Amino acid sequence: xxxxxxxxxxxxxxxxxxxxxxxxxxxxxxxxxxxxxxxxxxxxxxxxxxxxxxxxxxxxxxxxxxxxxxxxxxxxxxxxxxxxxxxxxxxxxxxxxxxxxxxxxxxxxxxxxxxxxxxxxxxxxxxxxxxxxxxxxxxxxxxxxxxxxxxxxxxxxxxxxxxxxxxxxxxxxxxxxxxxxxxxxxxxxxxxxxxxxxxxxxxxxxxxxxxxxxxxxxxxxxxxxxxxxxxxxxxxxxxxxxxxxxxxxxxxxxxxx
Numbered sequence: 001x002x003x004x005x006x007x008x009x010x011x012x013x014x015x016x017x018x019x020x021x022x023x024x025x026x027x028x029x030x031x032x033x034x035x036x037x038x039x040x041x042x043x044x045x046x047x048x049x050x051x052x053x054x055x056x057x058x059x060x061x062x063x064x065x066x067x068x069x070x071x072x073x074x075x076x077x078x079x080x081x082x083x084x085x086x087x088x089x090x091x092x093x094x095x096x097x098x099x100x101x102x103x104x105x106x107x108x109x110x111x112x113x114x115x116x117x118x119x120x121x122x123x124x125x126x127x128x129x130x131x132x133x134x135x136x137x138x139x140x141x142x143x144x145x146x147x148x149x150x151x152x153x154x155x156x157x158x159x160x161x162x163x164x165x166x167x168x169x170x171x172x173x174x175x176x177x178x179x180x181x182x183x184x185x186x187x188x189x190x191x192x193x194x195x196x197x198x199x200x201x202x203x204x205x206x207x208x209x210x211x212x213x214x215x216x217x218x219x220x221x222x223x224x225x226x227x228x229x230x231x232x233x234x235x236x237x238x239x240x241x242x243x244x245x246x247x248x249x250x251x252x253x254x255x256x257x
Contacts, residue, residue: 021207022200
């Protein structure tokens with residue numbers, strides 16, 4: 001009898017290292033891991049390269065024959081710290097927003113906040129070249145996600161934490177990514193993943209040390225235990241439903257150069 005090994009697409013950021021640690025170290029789950037930025041996780045899944053994925057939550061409604069699985073997510077109940085909009089003017093004066101090409105959920109979330117909370121209608125541009133940040137015009141803003149945010153925190157006069165802004169607008173937490181699997185994925189694989197994720201979330205410090213994040217200029221442990229909320233509960237599910245039902249679709253243009 002042939003034993004199938006699940007192929008799992010996950011995100012290659014600090015906020016997922018407890019999940020990765022659990023998948024790699026919990027004894028019952030043998031899996032092939034495909035690591036990529038969030039948009040790459042989505043691509044690996046729809047291309048059929050993975051059966052299970054840590055999926056950007058904005059993309060879940062577009063998926064066919066897919067279920068949300070596990071009690072875990074990449075979420076936040078307040079400041080998430082690694083999904084930030086930076087500018088040198090207050091948000092009401094922003095004219096152009098450059099959007100991190102690595103993210104899909106954050107792009108749609110900033111669109112939601114612009115329309116429903118900040119009441120602005122900026123021009124949206126793709127941010128592929130991060131050096132563009134150094135050439136900002138006065139009324140430009142930049143959406144950055146992931147570990148690179150830590151390197152830009154001190155460079156701008158204003159920064160808007162998207163999870164915190166969502167919380168102010170709705171009173172709800174948020175889930176940036178959730179675990180999904182194709183219908184028909186063996187229950188044993190999903191159950192083993194759940195155990196592995198639990199092990200990982202209980203081993204945050206070990207995951208930090210193994211990946212060298214204890215040597216960084218920021219406090220990775222504080223970030224993973226105070227900014228990130230890994231539990232996918234009913235309140236986060238309701239928040240995603242509100243987000244999905246809003247139907248906001250931001251289509252950024254090519255960088256004006």
